[in-house]
Amino acid sequence: MQDRPKLTARQQQIFELVRHAIESTGAPPTRAEIAAELGFKSANAAEEHLQALARKGMLELVGGTSRGIRLKSDVLGAVNRARQFSLPIPSLAQLTLPLVGRVAAGAPILAQEHVEQSYAVEPGLFARKPDYLLRVKGMSMRDIGILDGDLLAVQSAKDARNGQIVVARVGDEVTVKRFKRGPEGIQLLPENSEFQPILVTENSDGFAIEGLAVGLIRGQGFN
Known part of the structure; x- marks a missing residue:
């Protein structure tokens, strides 16, 4: 992925929350869990931000499932490359x-x-x-x-x-x-x-x- 879309501070926060949940448990959070973590009044607010992230190509939403959030492999790869750019070349093999x-x-x-x-x-x-x-x-x-x-x-x-x-x-x-x-x-x-x-x-x-x-x-x- 060449140019990452510009995210609002809240969108970035939700993206990182989803990424961290997948890293730590192997599965994405539910909308209710996102809402509780970030102090939203309802899961609908979380859904609106997720829809915005999906429109920007940062993730995919799977309909009909409470944990239907998938990070795109090219996005995740770009994020991790940005975090690892200072590591020795062998680590990127x-x-x-x-x-x-x-x-x-x-x-x-x-x-x-x-x-x-x-x-x-x-x-x-x-x-x-x-x-x-x-x-x-x-x-x-x-x-x-x-x-x-x-x-x-x-x-x-x-x-x-x-x-x-x-x-x-x-x-x-x-x-x-x-x-x-x-x-x-x-x-x-x-x-x-x-x-x-x-x-x-x-x-x-x-x-x-x-x-x-x-x-x-x-x-x-x-x-």
Whole structure:
């Protein structure tokens, strides 16, 4: 992106709030959360600013979902390049990431038989450095814009904080869900009302956190 549009102070504040939420939790905030954070009287005020940011090409709005806010990859890349301009040249080199498809039961997620191919991607697209890309299966995270066929950028991790989007192994399946730890155990929460939460405990057989979502690439063009 050559010329970034001029933003008002409030628009810049909202853009940074959205970016920070995605970096820290893997998902954008709701309109209500933006309103509460910035002291707006209603979510409608947040919506008006988001619409303005969308018109200026700073983000995309996905209709019908409470967290339907997506930062455009070229915008995010430009923002991160501006933040990283003083870093040594090697830090700006492309990352080569393995793309993981279907994962066999009991096998390590990065086992060679799971890797479909590798892609060179720009590091500035992601909140934190990912270790691999995972092809998303199904629509359980639809309401935050993670769709079937998308490529989720994942940083390997064994634990997570509440609210983060995680890649978790549950029995024979690897799933993408929002993490929530409470007194009754761990809930893996979908972002689609057609799906049910998954309840596990720290010691559940076959349960493990595999990684944290740090970015998303729309799957089309990577098939």
